[in-house]
Amino acid sequence: xxxxxxxxxxxxxxxxxxxxxxxxxxxxxxxxxxxxxxxxxxxxxxxxxxxxxxxxxxxxxxxxxxxxxxxxxxxxxxxxxxxxxxxxxxxxxxxxxxxxxxxxxxxxxxxxxxxxxxxxxxxxxxxxxxxxxxxxxxxxxxxxxxxxxxxxxxxxxxxxxxxxxxxxxxxxxxxxxxxxxxxxxxxxxxxxxxxxxxxxxxxxxxxxxxxxxxxxxxxxxxxxxxxxxxxxxxxxxxxxxxxxxxxxxxxxxxxxxxxxxxxxxxxxxxxxxxxxxxxxxxxxxxxxxxxxxxxxxxxxxxxxxxxxxxxxxxxxxxxxxxxxxxxxxxxxxxxxxxxxxxxxxxxxxxxxxxxxxxxxxxxxxxxxxxxxxxxxxxxxxxxxxxxxxxxxxxxxxxxxxxxxxxxxxxxxxxxxxxxxxxxx
Amino acid sequence: xxxxxxxxxxxxxxxxxxxxxxxxxxxxxxxxxxxxxxxxxxxxxxxxxxxxxxxxxxxxxxxxxxxxxxxxxxxxxxxxxxxxxxxxxxxxxxxxxxxxxxxxxxxxxxxxxxxxxxxxxxxxxxxxxxxxxxxxxxxxxxxxxxxxxxxxxxxxxxxxxxxxxxxxxxxxxxxxxxxxxxxxxxxxxxxxxxxxxxxxxxxxxxxxxxxxxxxxxxxxxxxxxxxxxxxxxxxxxxxxxxxxxxxxxxxxxxxxxxxxxxxxxxxxxxxxxxxxxxxxxxxxxxxxxxxxxxxxxxxxxxxxxxxxx
Numbered sequence: 001x002x003x004x005x006x007x008x009x010x011x012x013x014x015x016x017x018x019x020x021x022x023x024x025x026x027x028x029x030x031x032x033x034x035x036x037x038x039x040x041x042x043x044x045x046x047x048x049x050x051x052x053x054x055x056x057x058x059x060x061x062x063x064x065x066x067x068x069x070x071x072x073x074x075x076x077x078x079x080x081x082x083x084x085x086x087x088x089x090x091x092x093x094x095x096x097x098x099x100x101x102x103x104x105x106x107x108x109x110x111x112x113x114x115x116x117x118x119x120x121x122x123x124x125x126x127x128x129x130x131x132x133x134x135x136x137x138x139x140x141x142x143x144x145x146x147x148x149x150x151x152x153x154x155x156x157x158x159x160x161x162x163x164x165x166x167x168x169x170x171x172x173x174x175x176x177x178x179x180x181x182x183x184x185x186x187x188x189x190x191x192x193x194x195x196x197x198x199x200x201x202x203x204x205x206x207x208x209x210x211x212x213x214x215x216x217x218x219x220x221x222x223x224x225x226x227x228x229x230x231x232x233x234x235x236x237x238x239x240x241x242x243x244x245x246x247x248x249x250x251x252x253x254x255x256x257x258x259x260x261x262x263x264x265x266x267x268x269x270x271x272x273x274x275x276x277x278x279x280x281x282x283x284x285x286x287x288x289x290x291x292x293x294x295x296x297x298x299x300x301x302x303x304x305x306x307x308x309x310x311x312x313x314x315x316x317x318x319x320x321x322x323x324x325x326x327x328x329x330x331x332x333x334x335x336x337x338x339x340x341x342x343x344x345x346x347x348x349x350x351x352x353x354x355x356x357x358x359x360x361x362x363x364x365x366x367x368x369x370x371x372x373x374x375x376x377x378x379x380x381x382x383x384x385x386x387x388x389x390x391x392x393x394x395x396x397x398x399x400x401x402x403x404x405x406x407x408x409x410x411x412x413x414x415x416x417x418x419x420x421x422x423x424x
Numbered sequence: 425x426x427x428x429x430x431x432x433x434x435x436x437x438x439x440x441x442x443x444x445x446x447x448x449x450x451x452x453x454x455x456x457x458x459x460x461x462x463x464x465x466x467x468x469x470x471x472x473x474x475x476x477x478x479x480x481x482x483x484x485x486x487x488x489x490x491x492x493x494x495x496x497x498x499x500x501x502x503x504x505x506x507x508x509x510x511x512x513x514x515x516x517x518x519x520x521x522x523x524x525x526x527x528x529x530x531x532x533x534x535x536x537x538x539x540x541x542x543x544x545x546x547x548x549x550x551x552x553x554x555x556x557x558x559x560x561x562x563x564x565x566x567x568x569x570x571x572x573x574x575x576x577x578x579x580x581x582x583x584x585x586x587x588x589x590x591x592x593x594x595x596x597x598x599x600x601x602x603x604x605x606x607x608x609x610x611x612x613x614x615x616x617x618x619x620x621x622x623x624x625x626x627x628x629x630x631x632x633x634x635x636x637x638x639x640x641x642x643x644x645x646x647x648x649x650x651x652x653x654x655x656x657x658x659x660x661x662x663x664x665x666x667x668x669x670x671x672x673x674x675x676x677x678x679x680x681x682x683x684x685x686x687x688x689x690x691x692x693x694x695x696x697x698x699x700x701x702x703x704x705x706x707x708x709x710x711x712x713x714x715x716x717x718x719x720x721x722x723x724x725x726x727x728x729x730x731x732x733x
Contacts (some may be wrong), residue, residue, distance in 0.1 A: 208457040208461065236682065239468060245689070381564060
């Protein structure tokens with residue numbers, strides 16, 4: 001500092017015209033350096049805020065009201081402690097005779113499973129109803145405010161801390177009430193859709209990349225294919241949804257609805273709006289990304305490896321299959337998994353292709369109606385009720401965990417393949 | 425050509441010229457795989473083209489491009505309300521992504537130590553890998569309530585294009601910053617050294633030497649970011665509001681082109697109706713705009729990109 005000042009001072013005595021400004025220039029340099037760092041820190045903080053806001057909504061206090069106090073059914077209100085006979089008695093005491101008769105017609109109460117009885121008591125006798133939900137921050141740091149609000153607004157309600165992500169949430173299907181809704185059908189739908197996407201896009205993508213990197217001459221046609229793939233990678237995903245709607249759902253309906261394979265028409269009436277259509281649409285969407293990533297992987301394989309293959313008399317395909325492909329496979333795989341994890345999060349094209357808005361049954365085959373995790377998140381977020389936002393946040397956590405584990409799996413697999421490789 | 429070596433032949437048949445049906449079949453298969461991408465493009469152009477053609481025969485391209493009303497119920501199909509909302513959200517997205525993205529890129533390329541860069545880049549990649557529907561949730565459930573408490577609930581609507589645009593900016597920030605950083609890092613060291621030798625400060629080197637030298641790469645990054653913003657769907661579908669409306673007020677709800685397609689196709693829609701075809705006409709506009717931006721972005725790099733060896 002003092003050195004700079006004295007230099008500036010000597011400059012002022014007339015050595016050069018730029019020296020007097022030096023202090024100012026360095027000060028502005030420091031200011032901007034701080035601004036650049038601040039922008040970067042802000043970007044990282046935004047990621048933190050994003051995660052925090054989701055966690056904030058996925059856990060928290062819930063105020064619930066009931067029609068029958070569970071404490072009157074079991075000591076301490078813990079109905080898990082009741083025996084089967086006591087559960088049946090609770091049902092018989094509290095339900096209307098008409099409801100009891102219709103339940104008995106479905107299956108006599110005495111023959112029902114314990115889990116079934118517990119669910120019936122919870123749903124029909126106690127009748128929990130969410131009246132208010134609080135975020136995690138409110139629950140932890142603003143407990144006094146929550147209690148005051150509850151005393152004023154819902155003195156009858158019971159306040160419990162709830163993790164909206166729980167075993168029941170994973171095991172239950174869609175429901176009209178947030179507290180009973182779960183992501184099972186959506187999770188199964190996501191996995192089946194992605195399986196179709198990978199099974200079609202992976203082989204085609206690699207084959208296309210091999211063609212472009214190993215076989216194609218640099219002529220007009222191949223240059224056109226190359227430019228075309230780059231342009232496809234930039235097409236908005238919703239356009240792929242329109243393509244899928246026109247081609248897979250409508251034009252190829254006999255195939256995608258399963259009718260062409262003699263499969264019995266789906267009883268739910270999917271009409272081409274099936275898991276197969278969704279998976280193929282996503283396959284077209286990720287194909288350019290897979291090709292571009294695989295091309296880079298092949299380009300990184302040293303030329304000498306190919307030359308040595310040719311030198312011992314291998315044909316072109318032998319060189320590609322036995323030498324280039326194994327040498328590039330770890331990168332190809334990583335690139336594919338990055339592309340696939342993007343497909344898992346895709347929402348817009350699947351809405352357009354025709355995801356079901358309210359699906360309570362699990363998909364049974366690729367010709368079933370479908371819903372996926374992102375679709376479920378979209379629909380729950382779009383609803384105005386607070387508690388649906390809570391389960392949307394919970395579903396986001398499930399989705400992020402799914403994507404993270406896929407990426408972790410990719411990294412482990414890549415490291416394994418690298419360790420096995422004989423050459424760099 | 426084929427067969428055994430002839431015993432009395434003076435020249436052995438060339439191995440290179442032997443017919444190899446398996447190799448030829450593989451070759452054909454690989455080519456077909458590569459050609460599928462061309463078929464995809466063809467499929468997009470044909471489906472958008474034919475359905476739009478049916479739409480324009482009923483509505484007329486002049487009304488589509490000239491009217492300020494989009495109300496299918498009474499037969500008004502002017503794209504401007506939707507297009508204007510797309511422009512508004514993209515504008516605010518770029519307002520965030522452009523300066524912040526460039527500053528992050530300058531910090532990472534010019535200032536950060538290797539260790540800091542190696543830790544920060546994966547964080548930005550994580551940001552880029554989060555599904556857009558999650559950003560949509562963030563916009564609707566966190567950013568909008570925050571804006572409403574900050575600026576007043578009368579001013580800021582529950583659904584508004586401003587908050588959707590801001591969050592969209594966060595979404596494309598990693599794309600812009602990583603492309604900008606690549607462009608800045610490609611500027612050779614000798615240019616920087618030369619500037620330092622002339623007595624420039626670090627900031628002057630960065631802003632007056634490196635940034636101009638990488639300008640084509642930076643421009644390409646911004647245009648690609650803009651293209652991403654125009655095509656982005658889930659954030660605007662959740663946070664920008666439903667119902668086409670021509671407004672310049674960013675705190676009012678307005679439906680974008682992508683938002684309209686998602687809302688209408690997500691409901692009950694009968695094929696072969698004018699509503700159904702109108703979606704393809706919107707998609708055609710969207711496709712042409714993003715395609716033009718993408719091509720422009722790549723042209724800039726190809727034509728004006730400085731090649732340093």
